[in-house]
Amino acid sequence: MAAPQGDRATRPGPGGDLIYSQLLQHLVGERRQPRPLRPSVLGGIPAPLKSDEQKMVERAMESCAVKAALACLGGFVLGGAFGIFTAGIDTNAGFDPKDPLRTPTAKEVLKDMGQRGMSYAKNFAIVGAMFSCTECIIESYRGKSDWKNSVLSGCVTGGVIGFRAGLKAGTLGCGGFAAFSAVIDYYLR
Secondary structure, eight states: OOOOHHHHHHSBOTTSSBHHHHHHHHHTSTTOOOOOOOGGGGTSOOOOOOOHHHHHHHHHHTSHHHHHHHHHHHHHHHHHHHHHHHHHHOTTTTOOTTOTTSOOOHHHHHHHHHHHHHHHHHHHHHHHHHHHHHHHHHHHHHTOOSHHHHHHHHHHHHHHHHHTTOHHHHHHHHHHHHHHHHHHHHHHO
């Protein structure tokens, strides 16, 4: 007579172990071999595995220093463009207060545009770098990437910038930058 199925699972296998024990060793034990997870198996879009160079570039792009440098550069470019634009539409560009009836030359207007563009570019670069650094530090400390990081970073950045004009200005700067960061984060995520 054949042995019942329950007896078969408890009989010793070729190595003296139980068949059930051998199965466990291969599934969750020391003999388990990790398999690379491919999205195509789960019904996702198949993607090639990342090379070591790609992983290195990804790690570099996620570092706080690179994020701050990119934010500084982006702020510089955006601030420069904004400064040139505002100087271009300003009716007092190149205006000489000593002689109000004289029309400014193109050279004077362009010089004023360049000076204002550089001033805005430096200010935007500093704000961008401050915001990016504080957001990265807060994200690293909290271990999460969510909307709270940008709100806290906006508060710190606005508070530091406003604090130069006093405690009240620092508090208003904190609240204003935090609210602006929350709105921007809401629309971008």
